[in-house]
Amino acid sequence: MNPITNPESTTNWYLFLSCLLFSIGVMGVLFRKNALIILMCIELMLNAVNLLLVSFSAYSGNTDGQTFVFFIMVVAAAEVAVGLALMVSIYRNIGSIDIQSLNKLKW
Amino acid sequence: MESTIVFYLLSALSVISALFVVFSRSPIYSVLSLIVCFFTIAGHYIMLNAQFLAIIHIIVYAGAIMVLMLFTVMLLNLNKELGTHKFNLTKLMAVITGGLMFLVIIASVKSSSLANYQAPAYLNIGNAEDIGMKLFTDYLLPFEISSVLFVSAMISAVLLAKKEVK
Numbered sequence: 001m002n003p004i005t006n007p008e009s010t011t012n013w014y015l016f017l018s019c020l021l022f023s024i025g026v027m028g029v030l031f032r033k034n035a036l037i038i039l040m041c042i043e044l045m046l047n048a049v050n051l052l053l054v055s056f057s058a059y060s061g062n063t064d065g066q067t068f069v070f071f072i073m074v075v076a077a078a079e080v081a082v083g084l085a086l087m088v089s090i091y092r093n094i095g096s097i098d099i100q101s102l103n104k105l106k107w
Numbered sequence: 108m109e110s111t112i113v114f115y116l117l118s119a120l121s122v123i124s125a126l127f128v129v130f131s132r133s134p135i136y137s138v139l140s141l142i143v144c145f146f147t148i149a150g151h152y153i154m155l156n157a158q159f160l161a162i163i164h165i166i167v168y169a170g171a172i173m174v175l176m177l178f179t180v181m182l183l184n185l186n187k188e189l190g191t192h193k194f195n196l197t198k199l200m201a202v203i204t205g206g207l208m209f210l211v212i213i214a215s216v217k218s219s220s221l222a223n224y225q226a227p228a229y230l231n232i233g234n235a236e237d238i239g240m241k242l243f244t245d246y247l248l249p250f251e252i253s254s255v256l257f258v259s260a261m262i263s264a265v266l267l268a269k270k271e272v273k
Contacts, residue, residue, distance in 0.1 A: 014151070017118050019212045021125055027205025028129035031198055036134055036185060040141050040176065044125055047148050047168075058155040066160050067241045073167050074253040078260035080172045084179050085267035091183050092270075 014055035021048035035090070035097040039083050046076050110154060117154070121147035134180050142173045159235045 021044060028041030050069045057065030091097050124147065127140040145168040152161035179185075242250055 013114065013118070014155070015216050016213065017121070017151075019209060019216065020122055023205045023209035023212070024122070024125045024129060026208055027201055030201035030204055031129055034134060034185070036176070036180065037128070037137050040128060040137060043168075043172070044128060044141065044144065047145065050164075051148055051151055054152055054155050054157050054160060058157065063237050063241045064245075066157055066238055067246050069160055070163070070238070070242065071246075071249055071253060073163065074256065077167060077172060078256055080175060081260050081264040082267070084175055085264040087179060088183065088268045097183070097185070 012055065012059065014051065018048045018052040018055070021045075021051070033098050033100055035099050035102075036087060038099070039080065039087070043076060043080065046072060114151075114154060117147045117150045121151070134185050135177070138173060138176050138180055141176075142169050145169050145173065159238055 025041045025045035025048060028044065029038050032038055032041070050072055053065040053069050053072075057063065057069075087097055090102070094101060121144050124140040124144040128137045128144065131137050131140060145164065149161045149164045149169075152158075152164060
């Protein structure tokens, strides 16, 4: 068995890795102005959560976590399809997917 | 011992490629480094004894989602710089917020009592048979509902992306 997920060890390094990846995703959403890259950072955050669920599944010897990862993948695929269609539609109407130019709904 | 070394190599690669997604200048390099990041995460799944999920992850993410992203970047001709990329207050605040969030999550992980957990001795998990049994017995209703979700996502993508009829 993988010594990183060994229950006797006091630190589970997969937790730190997935927290780091999630924080990088949050930082990317706040950092970039390109809407496509914001979508990619959301994918990165979803993958950090998937990694956390799989590591807990291996940690507790239970398959339920992996089944949840399955459903998260389904939702991510649907989200990317709809999001990219929205990007194409926005680009066709405005000519840019810079989020600075999408301020019609700003109060 | 070898799996520890592999873990550190894969983690370094995934963190570096994730940082490259955020900080690279052209979107096409972001997409390519995100593909690298997904492959390293698939490697982590294999390390965690989830082989079936690793294959599914590669097929779904690197095979479908990232190809879709790459086609969108190329078809919309987005491979140019958007706005100025110089240092300003918003980006500084974004980096500070991300770092603070990382600190808060790590603090909450540290204060949890995970080390006292006693894992059950059922290690035959992660193969296709096990996940299939779970998926078609306990999680049958969410499985069916997710197919409906896929159909609605497909229809809405086609509706959103097609040209309006004049």
